[in-house]
Amino acid sequence: xxxxxxxxxxxxxxxxxNAMRAETDAEVQARKDALDVAGAFSNDGFKIRDGHWCxxxxxxxxxxxxxxxxxxxxxxxxxxxxxxxxxxxSVYDETGxxxxxxxxxxxxxxxxxxxxxxxxxxxxxxxxVEGNGGSFCLVYSYK
Amino acid sequence: MxxxxxxxxxxxxxxxxxxxxATDPARLSADQLEKAARSDSIxxxxxxxxxxxxxxxxKTNWSGQYRGPMPVTYRNRAQIALxxxxxxxxxxxxxxxxxxxxxxxxxxxxxxxxxxxxxxxxLLGRGKSINEFAENNEWDTLQEELEATQNEVKSxxxxxxxxxxxxxxxxxxxxxxxxxxxxxxxxxxDERSAKVLRQPALVRFMxxxxxxxSPELRQEPLVKDVIERLNEIxxxxxxxxxxxxxxxxxxxxxxxxxRMITEIExxxxxx
Numbered sequence: 001x002x003x004x005x006x007x008x009x010x011x012x013x014x015x016x017x018n019a020m021r022a023e024t025d026a027e028v029q030a031r032k033d034a035l036d037v038a039g040a041f042s043n044d045g046f047k048i049r050d051g052h053w054c055x056x057x058x059x060x061x062x063x064x065x066x067x068x069x070x071x072x073x074x075x076x077x078x079x080x081x082x083x084x085x086x087x088x089x090s091v092y093d094e095t096g097x098x099x100x101x102x103x104x105x106x107x108x109x110x111x112x113x114x115x116x117x118x119x120x121x122x123x124x125x126x127x128x129v130e131g132n133g134g135s136f137c138l139v140y141s142y143k
Numbered sequence: 144m145x146x147x148x149x150x151x152x153x154x155x156x157x158x159x160x161x162x163x164x165a166t167d168p169a170r171l172s173a174d175q176l177e178k179a180a181r182s183d184s185i186x187x188x189x190x191x192x193x194x195x196x197x198x199x200x201x202k203t204n205w206s207g208q209y210r211g212p213m214p215v216t217y218r219n220r221a222q223i224a225l226x227x228x229x230x231x232x233x234x235x236x237x238x239x240x241x242x243x244x245x246x247x248x249x250x251x252x253x254x255x256x257x258x259x260x261x262x263x264x265x266l267l268g269r270g271k272s273i274n275e276f277a278e279n280n281e282w283d284t285l286q287e288e289l290e291a292t293q294n295e296v297k298s299x300x301x302x303x304x305x306x307x308x309x310x311x312x313x314x315x316x317x318x319x320x321x322x323x324x325x326x327x328x329x330x331x332x333d334e335r336s337a338k339v340l341r342q343p344a345l346v347r348f349m350x351x352x353x354x355x356x357s358p359e360l361r362q363e364p365l366v367k368d369v370i371e372r373l374n375e376i377x378x379x380x381x382x383x384x385x386x387x388x389x390x391x392x393x394x395x396x397x398x399x400x401x402r403m404i405t406e407i408e409x410x411x412x413x414x
Contacts, residue, residue: 050184051290053180053184055180065180065182119338119341
């Protein structure tokens with residue numbers, strides 16, 4: 001019996017880690033919606049990054065991701081929530097100070113446009129303004 | 144009376160602020176910044192993003208940044224991964240130069256190097272797409288396809304339990320990208336272009352990822368050298384916010400990354 005326990009635990013751990021890594025259907029939908037928002041900026045010459053960041057945001061909370069941006073480029077950060085809600089996207093500099101952005105807000109879809117004066121690390125926040133929380137996804141585009 | 148009313152309002156405001164425990168929504172705390180998510184796919188910019196920023200201020204001679212053909216016969220996996228990243232950056236340079244034949248040549252070499260790592264199964268389709276887009280001069284689509292190819296290589300590495308090699312591909316691309324950008328700035332220095340070189344947090348993030356790779360891989364001579372040189376480069380790209388690197392500082396970064404490239408390209412290492 002003792003011999004089987006580690007094997008069983010290993011299988012359990014492997015299954016759990018796979019489940020954690022796999023994107024949920026809600027995240028896939030949120031990513032599709034975020035790409036729809038970003039697609040609108042493509043008409044203005046913005047290129048969409050192939051990478052994305054998905055997660056879960058709780059009511060009246062935010063999710064934060066670090067990005068590294070280059071002075072001279074213009075950026076749009078586009079996000080969508082899977083559940084009916086109201087979200088907002090904001091950008092902070094490396095000291096944590098909110099920077100002024102152009103904004104697009106449409107219920108569970110939102111975006112923030114920003115042109116950094118300095119290259120370096122910035123933080124993008126997806127805020128749940130209204131709603132019960134759930135999955136969201138963020139993509140970004142640049143030109 | 145009016146003076147007391149104003150004072151009363153101020154006190155009331157302060158009490159309400161303290162009672163709600165409100166913090167300034169326009170500022171994040173150091174703890175919040177520390178806990179922010181960081182991932183290879185979104186926190187590390189592509190070479191294409193770096194080149195886009197450079198192209199804004201001065202007309203860059205992109206084809207002047209080409210290097211000679213790279214051997215695709217390396218046997219050491221870490222060396223292949225680092226060179227693969229560099230080759231992908233070369234692909235972005237060829238796209239900036241709008242040079243379809245060069246894009247196709249590099250696309251073919253990317254597939255060969257990926258094959259050497261055993262991750263080419265799904266990439267053949269990507270190789271064909273790169274050729275088609277290059278023939279049709281679809282430069283924006285090519286840029287997206289090249290990034291998608293890089294991401295596919297990385298996800299294939301992850302599924303083949305080669306997680307440690309993923310950061311080496313990213314790092315190889317960043318080193319080559321930085322070499323090209325510093326070389327272009329040195330040819331025609333201007334302050335706006337030089338500003339793109341300030342990336343201390345990016346280098347620190349890559350250092351932290353390098354610290355997560357297996358001790359065996361970290362002990363390999365090439366990887367060990369790359370880690371040491373990355374520490375040196377971190378200091379060279381750590382300018383205060385708002386400070387523009389001087390021509391001499393740009394040259395120092397270029398020399399440091401060029402030494403790394405020479406090492407990554409030329410060392411013949413054991414399997």
